[in-house]
Amino acid sequence: MKTVLIVDDLIDVRLSARIVLESHGFHCLEAQHPSAAMTCLEQNQIDLILLDMNFSQDTTSGQEGLAFLSKLQSLNYTIPVIVITAWAKIDLAVQAMQKGACDFIEKPWKNARLLEAVQGATIQTDLLQTTSTQSHFLAFSAQSKQLLEKAQRIAKTEANILITGENGTGKSMLAEYIHNESLRASLEMISVNMAAIPENLFESELFGHKKGAFTDAKENRTGRFTLANDSSLFLDEVGCLPIALQAKLLRVLESGEYEEVGCSTSKRSNARVISATNADLNKLIEQGEFRRDLLFRLNTLVIELPPLRERLDEIAAFAEHFIAKHMNRYGRTDVSLSEQAYKKLKSYHWPGNMRELSHVLERAVIMADTNVIQAQDVQIQPGDESLLPLPLMTLEQAEKKLILKAIDHFDGNVVRAGEFLGLSKSAIYRRVDKFNIQVKD
Numbered sequence: 001m002k003t004v005l006i007v008d009d010l011i012d013v014r015l016s017a018r019i020v021l022e023s024h025g026f027h028c029l030e031a032q033h034p035s036a037a038m039t040c041l042e043q044n045q046i047d048l049i050l051l052d053m054n055f056s057q058d059t060t061s062g063q064e065g066l067a068f069l070s071k072l073q074s075l076n077y078t079i080p081v082i083v084i085t086a087w088a089k090i091d092l093a094v095q096a097m098q099k100g101a102c103d104f105i106e107k108p109w110k111n112a113r114l115l116e117a118v119q120g121a122t123i124q125t126d127l128l129q130t131t132s133t134q135s136h137f138l139a140f141s142a143q144s145k146q147l148l149e150k151a152q153r154i155a156k157t158e159a160n161i162l163i164t165g166e167n168g169t170g171k172s173m174l175a176e177y178i179h180n181e182s183l184r185a186s187l188e189m190i191s192v193n194m195a196a197i198p199e200n201l202f203e204s205e206l207f208g209h210k211k212g213a214f215t216d217a218k219e220n221r222t223g224r225f226t227l228a229n230d231s232s233l234f235l236d237e238v239g240c241l242p243i244a245l246q247a248k249l250l251r252v253l254e255s256g257e258y259e260e261v262g263c264s265t266s267k268r269s270n271a272r273v274i275s276a277t278n279a280d281l282n283k284l285i286e287q288g289e290f291r292r293d294l295l296f297r298l299n300t301l302v303i304e305l306p307p308l309r310e311r312l313d314e315i316a317a318f319a320e321h322f323i324a325k326h327m328n329r330y331g332r333t334d335v336s337l338s339e340q341a342y343k344k345l346k347s348y349h350w351p352g353n354m355r356e357l358s359h360v361l362e363r364a365v366i367m368a369d370t371n372v373i374q375a376q377d378v379q380i381q382p383g384d385e386s387l388l389p390l391p392l393m394t395l396e397q398a399e400k401k402l403i404l405k406a407i408d409h410f411d412g413n414v415v416r417a418g419e420f421l422g423l424s425k426s427a428i429y430r431r432v433d434k435f436n437i438q439v440k441d
C-alpha cells in the first residue's frame with residue numbers, strides 16, 4: 001500500500017483529500033506545516049507528498065511551499081510531490097516544477113483530478129524504480145563476472161558483508177545489487193553514509209532518539225536499525241564511525257539489541273548489515289581507531305572491488321555503457337569513441353575509478369562537435385602518475401621493485417632492463433646480486 005503525506009494547514013482540506021485517497025487504497029499521513037512534514041518524512045516511508053504552497057505565515061506567495069521543495073532537493077529526497085494551491089498561477093506552478101514537483105492541482109479540486117494525479121505519480125515512480133534496478137551492476141571481464149557470481153551467491157545467505165575498494169569503484173552499487181538478490185529484497189534497503197554524519201548525531205542516526213533526549217530533539221526520531229529491521233542496512237564509509245560508538249554497533253551486531261537515545265528499554269533489530277569502506281581497516285586497527293572485534297563482525301564475507309586501472313580490459317565496454325547512458329540523458333544519438341580517444345582512456349590511471357570515467361564521458365558526450373568523441377574531448381591528463389597510490393616504502397625497496405619489474409618486462413634480459421633503467425651492465429648486475437634477484441640463465 002502506498003503512503004501519501006498530505007501537507008496543508010487546514011484540517012478540512014487534509015480530511016477531504018484523505019477520504020478520497022483512502023477510499024482508493026492509499027494510506028495517508030497528515031502534517032500541518034512543512035516542518036512537521038520534515039519530521040514525518042524522517043520517521044516514515046512516504047511514497048508521495050501532496051503539498052499546499054501557502055501556510056498561515058504567508059497566505060499567497062507560495063514561498064513556504066517553494067522553500068520546502070528546495071529543502072527536499074537539498075536533502076536528496078526523490079519522493080514525488082504534487083503541489084496544491086488555491087492561488088494557482090502559472091508562474092508559481094513553473095517554479096514548483098523547477099524545484100522538483102511532478103504535478104500541480106488547483107484547490108478546490110475535483111476528486112477525479114486528484115486521484116488521477118496521485119495514481120499517475122505513483123505509477124511513474126514504480127516504473128523508474130524498476131528501470132533503475134535493471135540498470136545495475138555490470139560485469140564484462142571473466143574476473144568481474146566471477147566477482148558478481150560470488151556476490152549473488154553470498155547475497156542469499158544472512159551473513160554480514162564488507163565491500164572494500166577505492167572511491168568510485170562501485171561499492172554502493174554492489175551493495176544494492178546484493179540486497180536486490182537477497183531474501184530481503186521485498187523490503188527497501190536502508191543506507192547511511194557514515195562520512196556525512198556529524199559526530200554528535202551518529203547515535204541518534206543509527207538508533208533513533210526520544211523527544212527531549214537532548215536539546216535539539218524536538219520530536220521522536222526513528223533510527224536506521226529500526227527502519228532496516230528484517231531488511232538490509234548499508235553502512236557506507238564504515239571506517240568513519242567514531243571509536244566511542246563502535247562498541248554500540250558491535251553490540252547490536254552481536255545481540256540485535258540497542259537502545260534509542262533517551263530511552264532505557266532495549267529494542268531488537270534483525271537488520272542484515274552490508275558495509276563498505278575505502279579505508280584500510282587493518283591500518284585503522286593498528287592506529288587504535290577501529291575495533292578489531294567489530295571488523296570480525298562486519299567482515300564475515302568480504303568482497304574486494306579492484307580499481308579501474310586494474311580492469312583496463314573492461315574499459316571499452318564500460319565506456320560504451322556510460323556513453324549510451326549520457327547520450328540518452330542529453331538527447332543525443334549514435335555517439336561513439338574514436339580510436340585515439342579510446343587509447344587515451346586506456347592509458348590513464350583513473351584515481352576516481354568508475355565515477356570519474358562516467359564524468360569524463362558525460363563531459364565528452366556534451367562537448368563532442370560531431371558524433372565521434374575525439375581525444376581532445378576526453379579531458380584527462382594521461383601520464384600524470386603523480387597521484388597513483390604507491391605503498392609507503394624505502395628508496396631501497398622501490399629500487400628493488402623497479403629492477404624486478406624491468407627484468408620481468410624484458411623477459412629476464414638483465415642487460416636490456418639495465419639499459420632501460422639507465423644502468424650500466426656492471427651496475428645492474430651489482431644490484432641483482434645485492435637484492436639477491438634470481439635471474440634466468
Ligand SMILES: Nc1ncnc2c1ncn2[C@@H]1O[C@H](COP(=O)(O)OP(=O)(O)OP(=O)(O)O)[C@@H](O)[C@H]1O
Pocket residue numbers: 136137138139165166167168169170171172173174236278354355358
Ligand atoms: N559495475 C558497474 N556497472 C555500472 N556502473 C557502475 C559499476 N560500478 C560503478 N558504476 C558507476 O560508478 C559510479 C560510482 O559507483 P558507486 O557510487 O557505487 O561507488 P562507491 O565505490 O560506492 O564510491 P564511494 O567510495 O565514493 O562511495 C556509479 O554512479 C555508477 O554509475
